[in-house]
Amino acid sequence: MTELLRREPRIISAGLRPLADAAAAQAARVTRVDWKPPMAGTQEHLVPVLSDRRRAAANELAVGRMLGSRAHLVDVLPARDAVGLRTGEFLHAGPPIDWERASGPLRGALMGAGVLEGIAAGPDAVAEVAARGGITLAPCHSRHAVGPMAGVVSPSMWMFVLEDAATGQRAYCSLNEGLGRVLRYGAYSPEVLDRLRWMSAVLGPLLQAAVRRNGPLGITAILAQMVQMGDEAHNRNRSGTLMLLRDLLPAMLESGFGSADVGRAAAFIGGNDHFFLNLAMPACKLAMDAARDVPGSTLVVAMARNGTDFGIQVSGTRDQWFTAPALVPAGLYLGSYGPGDANPDIGDSAITETAGLGGFAMAAAPAIARLVGGTAADALATTARMREITLAEHPRFQIPALEFRGTPAGIDVTLVARTGILPQINTGMAGRVAGTGQVGAGLVTPPAEIFTAALRALAQAVG
Amino acid sequence: MTELLRREPRIISAGLRPLADAAAAQAARVTRVDWKPPMAGTQEHLVPVLSDRRRAAANELAVGRMLGSRAHLVDVLPARDAVGLRTGEFLHAGPPIDWERASGPLRGALMGAGVLEGIAAGPDAVAEVAARGGITLAPCHSRHAVGPMAGVVSPSMWMFVLEDAATGQRAYCSLNEGLGRVLRYGAYSPEVLDRLRWMSAVLGPLLQAAVRRNGPLGITAILAQMVQMGDEAHNRNRSGTLMLLRDLLPAMLESGFGSADVGRAAAFIGGNDHFFLNLAMPACKLAMDAARDVPGSTLVVAMARNGTDFGIQVSGTRDQWFTAPALVPAGLYLGSYGPGDANPDIGDSAITETAGLGGFAMAAAPAIARLVGGTAADALATTARMREITLAEHPRFQIPALEFRGTPAGIDVTLVARTGILPQINTGMAGRVAGTGQVGAGLVTPPAEIFTAALRALAQAVG
Numbered sequence: 001m002t003e004l005l006r007r008e009p010r011i012i013s014a015g016l017r018p019l020a021d022a023a024a025a026q027a028a029r030v031t032r033v034d035w036k037p038p039m040a041g042t043q044e045h046l047v048p049v050l051s052d053r054r055r056a057a058a059n060e061l062a063v064g065r066m067l068g069s070r071a072h073l074v075d076v077l078p079a080r081d082a083v084g085l086r087t088g089e090f091l092h093a094g095p096p097i098d099w100e101r102a103s104g105p106l107r108g109a110l111m112g113a114g115v116l117e118g119i120a121a122g123p124d125a126v127a128e129v130a131a132r133g134g135i136t137l138a139p140c141h142s143r144h145a146v147g148p149m150a151g152v153v154s155p156s157m158w159m160f161v162l163e164d165a166a167t168g169q170r171a172y173c174s175l176n177e178g179l180g181r182v183l184r185y186g187a188y189s190p191e192v193l194d195r196l197r198w199m200s201a202v203l204g205p206l207l208q209a210a211v212r213r214n215g216p217l218g219i220t221a222i223l224a225q226m227v228q229m230g231d232e233a234h235n236r237n238r239s240g241t242l243m244l245l246r247d248l249l250p251a252m253l254e255s256g257f258g259s260a261d262v263g264r265a266a267a268f269i270g271g272n273d274h275f276f277l278n279l280a281m282p283a284c285k286l287a288m289d290a291a292r293d294v295p296g297s298t299l300v301v302a303m304a305r306n307g308t309d310f311g312i313q314v315s316g317t318r319d320q321w322f323t324a325p326a327l328v329p330a331g332l333y334l335g336s337y338g339p340g341d342a343n344p345d346i347g348d349s350a351i352t353e354t355a356g357l358g359g360f361a362m363a364a365a366p367a368i369a370r371l372v373g374g375t376a377a378d379a380l381a382t383t384a385r386m387r388e389i390t391l392a393e394h395p396r397f398q399i400p401a402l403e404f405r406g407t408p409a410g411i412d413v414t415l416v417a418r419t420g421i422l423p424q425i426n427t428g429m430a431g432r433v434a435g436t437g438q439v440g441a442g443l444v445t446p447p448a449e450i451f452t453a454a455l456r457a458l459a460q461a462v463g
Numbered sequence: 464m465t466e467l468l469r470r471e472p473r474i475i476s477a478g479l480r481p482l483a484d485a486a487a488a489q490a491a492r493v494t495r496v497d498w499k500p501p502m503a504g505t506q507e508h509l510v511p512v513l514s515d516r517r518r519a520a521a522n523e524l525a526v527g528r529m530l531g532s533r534a535h536l537v538d539v540l541p542a543r544d545a546v547g548l549r550t551g552e553f554l555h556a557g558p559p560i561d562w563e564r565a566s567g568p569l570r571g572a573l574m575g576a577g578v579l580e581g582i583a584a585g586p587d588a589v590a591e592v593a594a595r596g597g598i599t600l601a602p603c604h605s606r607h608a609v610g611p612m613a614g615v616v617s618p619s620m621w622m623f624v625l626e627d628a629a630t631g632q633r634a635y636c637s638l639n640e641g642l643g644r645v646l647r648y649g650a651y652s653p654e655v656l657d658r659l660r661w662m663s664a665v666l667g668p669l670l671q672a673a674v675r676r677n678g679p680l681g682i683t684a685i686l687a688q689m690v691q692m693g694d695e696a697h698n699r700n701r702s703g704t705l706m707l708l709r710d711l712l713p714a715m716l717e718s719g720f721g722s723a724d725v726g727r728a729a730a731f732i733g734g735n736d737h738f739f740l741n742l743a744m745p746a747c748k749l750a751m752d753a754a755r756d757v758p759g760s761t762l763v764v765a766m767a768r769n770g771t772d773f774g775i776q777v778s779g780t781r782d783q784w785f786t787a788p789a790l791v792p793a794g795l796y797l798g799s800y801g802p803g804d805a806n807p808d809i810g811d812s813a814i815t816e817t818a819g820l821g822g823f824a825m826a827a828a829p830a831i832a833r834l835v836g837g838t839a840a841d842a843l844a845t846t847a848r849m850r851e852i853t854l855a856e857h858p859r860f861q862i863p864a865l866e867f868r869g870t871p872a873g874i875d876v877t878l879v880a881r882t883g884i885l886p887q888i889n890t891g892m893a894g895r896v897a898g899t900g901q902v903g904a905g906l907v908t909p910p911a912e913i914f915t916a917a918l919r920a921l922a923q924a925v926g
Contacts, residue, residue, distance in 0.1 A: 228830045239693075242709055245705075245712075246705055246708055249712070253722045253725060254726060259717070259722060259725075263712075263713045266713060266716070366863035375866055400839055401839050401864055
């Protein structure tokens with residue numbers, strides 16, 4: 001003890017900063033440990049879940065399946081054939097919701113899609129039908145599908161069909177319309193509907209012919225290339241779109257369609273840097289579907305928003321949704337739009353973050369800062385922070401600037417609860433008023449309470 | 464003085480490390496200044512050149528012209544029409560050279576091109592004609608052209624025609640053949656010549672029709688995008704090639720050529736990640752040509768190698784070449800090739816480094832490490848090191864990972880002489896035996912003595 005007092009004190013401080021500050025103010029050397037108590041409300045359930053003997057092996061199995069997924073584009077079909085939608089049925093993004101609670105952009109997209117399907121003569125008339133309960137809504141996720149932003153799919157819209165070479169499972173996503181005034185951001189003006197009609201009449205059938213002629217096209221392989229070309233596959237899909245165009249072009253030329261149609265389709269794809277998003281999303285959906293339904297696994301297999309609620313699903317709790325009100329992203333606005341114009345977070349596109357891309361891969365895409373705000377240093381820090389809540393580094397999604405280290409992949413509910421770090425999502429922002437379209441892009445997280453709720457359900461499942 | 468001795472000594476050490484080490488060993492705090500004497504043999508000429516009153520303004524003018532260049536692809540023409548080549552005339556990369564001193568890959572390329580032009584029936588017969596002085600050689604640079612690797616251009620080959628919107632000046636480059644066994648790496652087998660014949664018969668005319676239909680296509684603008692998509696525009700031109708294909712495709716479809724020709728051309732371009740190199744190079748050539756012939760300027764306006772000699776030209780010394788034996792790159796080899804198979808450095812492609820791309824932009828393209836060796840950290844360090852010898856940061860070539868800081872652009876002979884830091888070039892490696900083709904890719908610098916020679920000439924020009 002005398003010996004101890006004779007030496008300079010060595011202080012290690014975990015947690016409370018005032019204690020460490022006081023010692024430092026007296027010129028003592030203080031080593032600060034970055035420790036925080038678990039997320040509020042999780043202590044009770046963390047213990048049973050963390051001590052569940054199945055957990056380690058279950059997560060290893062689920063993560064292995066996720067990382068082993070190899071998505072291929074195998075067909076393009078109308079939603080009627082792809083996911084069996086009937087007239088009057090509409091898919092939407094996020095967890096289940098009804099018309100009554102639907103946000104402006106979701107209502108706007110349904111109004112436009114309703115006109116497209118002949119539900120009523122105009123958008124307002126469709127809204128009246130919907131308010132009377134005259135349309136049927138179902139989440140994309142309930143049909144092995146994903147949809148960006150409002151995510152509305154109606155029977156006549158064409159969808160990409162992806163197949164996982166590892167599991168044989170299929171996933172579906174609509175074709176991307178471009179940016180600005182488009183249905184998925186809640187716009188429904190005549191130009192929006194005309195574009196959708198052309199997509200159903202020409203683009204879809206042409207892509208079908210090209211994909212069938214080309215044979216399965218490796219989408220996971222393109223995603224791996226994208227991460228080396230500045231894309232994070234959520235808000236940057238530039239190189240992915242270009243590679244898709246390059247790879248499908250020979251078959252498009254041999255499709256039997258006239259060169260005017262091929263030219264317009266090629267210009268439409270090439271003119272929309274986000275076209276590939278609708279292939280990145282179902283590829284990520286396949287990876288996460290492969291990891292579903294492993295008893296004891298605490299892996300998040302879906303994050304999705306309908307513009308009102310943010311929901312997650314977890315491997316160990318089957319198809320149960322854990323939901324809470326969606327937050328409004330913070331970011332950069334288009335033109336004269338501002339924070340008051342933005343709808344809360346919307347879309348199934350957070351499936352990219354769920355699978356180790358998007359916000360989790362921001363270090364691979366520092367130029368995203370120009371779109372969603374922040375700096376290149378922030379992008380590096382975000383990817384580093386996501387490593388705290390993920391179970392693996394993705395072996396295919398390698399970031400050159402990090403010496404080819406893989407992106408953080410596989411969100412663990414217990415790690416989120418333990419650290420209080422929430423998944424970082426970068427996303428587009430829809431106008432909150434139906435009919436507006438896109439108003440900006442920015443950063444957002446899920447509401448913390450959905451992880452608390454998921455943890456509670458996992459604890460109950462331990463029994 | 465007593466006061467000075469009472470305090471702890473503060474030592475700043477510039478240059479000699481043993482002195483600093485000795486003080487540090489006695490527990491003194493030493494601040495080390497990273498100082499080195501100028502490059503050997505330059506002291507005598509540095510003083511007059513650095514004190515030349517014209518220098519600052521001359522370099523500002525030259526650099527301003529370089530950075531203001533905006534290259535557009537405006538036409539595609541046979542070399543006969545583009546640069547006035549006649550039968551029996553051949554362009555080559557690098558400074559002037561004759562057959563006698565020509566390296567294996569340059570000879571091989573000339574032998575193939577000679578067969579193509581009907582100089583003789585076979586490669587060996589062409590070599591005999593050449594050895595008798597039966598062909599005429601001129602550097603690409605002497606005709607406002609640049610050529611990758613051997614850089615051989617013959618009258619029937621088609622060339623890209625680029626025009627600088629800022630100056631009206633034009634520059635020319637052949638069409639890229641792909642990788643492996645290709646003429647520019649010195650291969651001349653029948654498959655090489657068949658490919659060149661198809662390029663002259665179909666690809667060139669098709670691209671001519673497309674470019675004329677499309678109108679001028681901004682190449683500097685594509686280069687700016689590439690730097691944000693992981694390309695450094697010398698050994699990585701992936702996104703550039705994809706953007707070119709996207710941009711020319713609609714006009715290719717409307718060119719009047721059959722869809723089989725369009726399909727083969729699109730597949731040829733899309734299947735060769737390096738296709739855009741032959742547009743990046745003449746765009747850089749235009750930027751550097753804009754900066755030529757400014758009296759008193761110490762800006763390097765060309766770095767080029769013919770496989771035997773490395774040569775540079777400097778703005779203040781007009782068309783004078785400063786040459787010395789080219790070095791052999793160090794890097795990674797294809798298949799079973801090794802260092803003994805590599806020819807010394809060859810090609811005009813170092814014009815990309817001259818203009819602030821290639822090795823100077825490696826921080827934008829860390830994935831290049833997989834091709835030329837090294838790590839992502841090396842790539843960052845290389846770009847940082849090149850800032851020591853350059854006069855500007857390129858306002859258009861912004862690196863996202865460096866918070867959109869511009870690439871180091873505009874090599875100053877005096878800064879090279881003062882620091883001893885040589886320009887970093889990343890490059891392909893040709894087999895040293897004529898007919899081999901590519902054997903690898905790696906890193907190389909110019910020989911130091913060409914900067915000593917250039918500085919001497921600049922000193923003489925001060926008078």
